[in-house]
Amino acid sequence: MIRFERATKVYPDGTKAVHTMDLEIKKGEFFVFIGPSGCGKTTTMKMINRLIDASDGNVFIQGKNVQDYEIHELRWNIGYVLQQIALFPHMTIEENIAVVPELKKWKSDRIRNRVDELLEMVGLDPDTYRSRKPSELSGGQQQRIGVVRALAADPDIILMDEPFSALDPISREKLQNDIADLQKRIKKTIVFVTHDMQEALALGDRVAIMKDGELIQVDTPNGLIQNPANDFVKEFIGSRAVPERRVRQAKIGELSYAFQPVPAEFPDLPINHDASVQEAIERLKGKPALAVEKNGAIMGVITSEGMMEYLAGQLGMEEVR
Ligand code: ADP
Numbered sequence: 524m525i526r527f528e529r530a531t532k533v534y535p536d537g538t539k540a541v542h543t544m545d546l547e548i549k550k551g552e553f554f555v556f557i558g559p560s561g562c563g564k565t566t567t568m569k570m571i572n573r574l575i576d577a578s579d580g581n582v583f584i585q586g587k588n589v590q591d592y593e594i595h596e597l598r599w600n601i602g603y604v605l606q607q608i609a610l611f612p613h614m615t616i617e618e619n620i621a622v623v624p625e626l627k628k629w630k631s632d633r634i635r636n637r638v639d640e641l642l643e644m645v646g647l648d649p650d651t652y653r654s655r656k657p658s659e660l661s662g663g664q665q666q667r668i669g670v671v672r673a674l675a676a677d678p679d680i681i682l683m684d685e686p687f688s689a690l691d692p693i694s695r696e697k698l699q700n701d702i703a704d705l706q707k708r709i710k711k712t713i714v715f716v717t718h719d720m721q722e723a724l725a726l727g728d729r730v731a732i733m734k735d736g737e738l739i740q741v742d743t744p745n746g747l748i749q750n751p752a753n754d755f756v757k758e759f760i761g762s763r764a765v766p767e768r769r770v771r772q773a774k775i776g777e778l779s780y781a782f783q784p785v786p787a788e789f790p791d792l793p794i795n796h797d798a799s800v801q802e803a804i805e806r807l808k809g810k811p812a813l814a815v816e817k818n819g820a821i822m823g824v825i826t827s828e829g830m831m832e833y834l835a836g837q838l839g840m841e842e843v844r
Pocket residue numbers: 534535536538539540558559560561562563564565566567
């Protein structure tokens with residue numbers, strides 16, 4: 524289904540993130556990448572939907588090189604789930620779920636039925652939740668929406684990048700169970716990134732353990748436990764849940780390319796450049812823009828539209844307005 528053939532990613536600054544990776548992920552498989560922070564999991568995953576292009580080697584989906592797909596066809600047919608941060612804060616739940624069906628120009632009746640079906644699938648009453656904004660849902664409910672949004676246009680492949688790591692342990696376990704059940708029913712190919720060994724062993728049909736951009740061992744959970752390839756794997760499995768809960772929350776200052784010049788009058792308190800994007804989204808609620816400050820100087824302002832574009836870019840859905 525998904526085949527990496529000597530896939531390599533060297534970033535422009537020379538960082539070697541993924542080295543000559545050979546791997547085949549099967550149709551209908553729940554495949555998990557795990558490894559320490561910075562080992563190349565996200566880079567590997569993003570080479571599948573071309574949010575990142577391999578610098579050498581190839582990635583194939585159903586025998587066709589990802590480079591040969593039309594980019595929209597590729598992105599829209601691969602569901603993508605990030606941490607809860609990725610819901611569009613200014614859109615309703617229905618609009619959030621309908622993003623890809625809208626881009627694919629489905630008829631409105633079909634979209635509405637699909638939204639209802641998906642909300643019911645994850646136990647949220649459509650009449651109650653359809654018109655709410657993400658901020659009116661709990662973290663666990665928001666992440667359910669993130670998951671069903673990725674399923675909305677019925678893609679064959681779903682990529683999930685640490686989808687549950689920002690949740691409290693109870694919601695996390697509930698969603699892990701939900702996603703495991705869901706996959707049994709809908710039989711999608713799921714590629715899942717985590718740094719939590721417990722999660723990897725619980726969910727994966729197979730688990731790939733990565734270190735320094737390389738695959739150390741790819742095996743079933745039982746295979747890993749019974750025949751760890753080396754001490755690194757043994758230790759990694761022994762640690763079960765890796766204690767470091769790295770939440771991949773970009774800092775607002777990193778979005779400076781999206782900043783607008785500051786208007787002469789700017790009454791609101793600026794946000795510090797080190798604050799998270801999540802916090803900036805909270806502060807932007809009901810406002811057109813927010814100033815960003817670094818060492819006492821204003822770097823620029825981030826507008827609501829700028830924020831939406833950033834979130835859309837993160838998801839490979841640049842057409843969202
Ligand atoms: P993981 O998901 O396992 O934490 P990543 O794939 O995010 O790892 O990163 C792998 C390596 O590539 C890390 O050393 C990281 O710092 C580096 N890296 C990620 N994105 C970029 C980038 N845009 N430019 C340069 N280096 C990057």
